[in-house]
Amino acid sequence: MKLELSVLKITDVKFAHKTDIRDGVLFLNGEELKELLEEDGRLRNVEVEIARPGEKHRIIRVIDVIEPRSKIEKGGPNFPGAIDVQGVVGYGRTCVLQGVGVVVTEFADMVDSDEFRKAVDIVDMWGPVGDLTPYSKLNNIVILADPADGVSIEEYRVALKIAGLKAAVYLARAAEGFPPDEVMVYELSLDREIGKKLPELPGVAYIFQILSTQFNPLDGDPVLYGENVERIVPTILHPNEIFDGAVTAPYGSIFMETYFIQNNPILGQLYRNHGKNLRLLGVIIMNAPNNVDECERAANMAANLAKHVLHADAAILTKAGGGAPEWVMMRTAQRCEQIGIRTALAFLHMGMDVTEPTLKPTSLFYAPEVDAMVSMGTPVGSLKLPRAEKFIGRFKAIGAVNEGVEWPIRRIRGSLSQLGNSRLRALRY
């Protein structure tokens, strides 16, 4: 499976009469995009806004960020199962607009500031909030929309996500026919050949939790080829499928957006080292179930797939969601270790025993076999919001995001990452 990403580097975005790219600038016909998104009868009152790095814009209630990508081949499926019919992704050529983000926002009708703070993620394009999120560095196309009459909140949320995916494909199509600034080739033979070529290198699998069922997943939320994966058991994917639209971030996912699934840093790291000091064998995707029986099943199946199907010597694990998925990840790692797969975990900590007078943070779980863990920070702390010149979003509790409000860091989209893109590490002081 060979995937070529034709990357166009975009340095600015402007509204124009025609959607086009010139000299690294993306010109956007906002009306055309709005009409495209309003074809979905579940949405009305669609608006498209632009937020550039450095602008004093605050984007309100960000639910996903997506990198514009589209298949270059005619009929090549984009986000199959979600916006296109089923089809195979992970091979062929895909156009990428690097430096652009499609930011999907949801309206926020809560009036109470506390309720608002508990449910709303923001992105600032400048200042201290912007410093904490990689999304402030992108030229963002922000999508706003209301639910059409009679549409349930769940349907509205699914429709918003799909609107974001459609916008991402629409934008990337503007790059058709342009010579790429860079071509990134991802090729990984998973057959026996590679074992012959690289016999001494240890085989590594990536065990990737894509969904937590702590909160009820949305019906119809496209997560894996259009499926909401609420009841999925562990299965194997080729890494290229992940880069190429097979998986998108579930609605309400914590610290995981589609953007960093498309650009999964763990897979990037493993790919770069494939053939040098390891063999990347594949990705085992799973969800984090909310009950013991399904947890045990998922942990056992994932470990068995790694050991007896992929023949892995080692695995990296990441989690989705909060505390309970940390336990599922631990159990999976423990099962791996018990059958001879060496593991390393990277995660952010949801809870912590502050009575421990040790220097390092602690996990929620206790499993002596699991002995290699990387801290990716913890969702604690807050900062004072600076004055924004413009708010992008639909919301009522205006006072809740004004200058001077103490804003929790966990409610800044992109501030923390489940997938390894942040440089944060938690320590005790």
Add this chain to the structure above:
Amino acid sequence: MELRRLRVVHYLNQFFARIGGEEKANVEPRVIEGPTGPGRAIQNALGERGEVIATIVCGDNYFSENVENAVDEIIPLVYRYQPDVMIAGPAFLGGRYGVACGAICKAVKERLNIPAVTGMHAENPGVNLFHRDVYIIQTGPSAATMNEAVSKMVQLVVKIAEGEKIVGPAHDGYIPRGIVVNEMTGQTGAERVFEMLLAKIQERSYESEVLQPKHDRVVPAAPVRLIEQAMVALVTDGGLVPKGNPDGIESVGATRFGEYSLQEEVALKEEAFDVCHAGYDSTFVKQDPNRLVPVDVMRILEREKRIGKLYNKFFSTTGVGTTVEDARKIGRAIASELRAEGMSGVILTST
């Protein structure tokens, strides 16, 4: 400009003040002008930066047998000297001494607003009691490490007094205070986890960035003998609260619990309750609170005489991101009340 010399008051137990050993452990608080014992090492480390103007001495038993009184007696002695900083110990592994050092530093800091530093071995019981409130320099187990301990204590106290930035426990030598912070590192999480895995595969040394908690071992209570006569209570960490959350139980990181009357209820009524737990989808509980706190079923069992009685209150907190310390505190408080009420059994529902 010449820096003003810092005025330092030092606290010692009877042993380090050379008053005597265990036989003198009951001596009352007293003051010695100037430095004595380890105070001389402090004076050396301070050099021209400051002066140990007084040493306060108290017997370990006198202190540990009347902690509050002893603190009340010692604070005015400290105040009299108007120090800029307080140093206590170091106590090394001395348990009673460590607790005294921690308690005095905490009181001096809180009541007199004077910065205070002490020193202990990581296993001193004073560490668990006071590391959150007080800077405790990590020392070796015994006075053999006195000079090193004193030098770090003095460096830190001078830093605090002069308003310099405290860099962190590893750098400044103090025992982490349980405050969790995020720090920016040079590498992404992906890079670090990859390198850790590679080191592990290649059998090179690596250091896990996360430790595992030490869990308590809890011995289960004996089974309920006569369940038909037993009084049974309902306890939940699923965050069921009366509408309006009257006790203000936190939705994340709970520090308290509530107890709510079940005098009349045949079953919990949906309109009277809410869920304040931020870690699960509570839609189904809000529709019918008995799904979380099964009063309806318990009343049937009561009627059928399959249990003796349902206790007339239920207890509720939220178990999400709750620190072990708070969970322990909440658990103890609930358990002691249940025990006082003669409870035979508890059904704990979690989410």
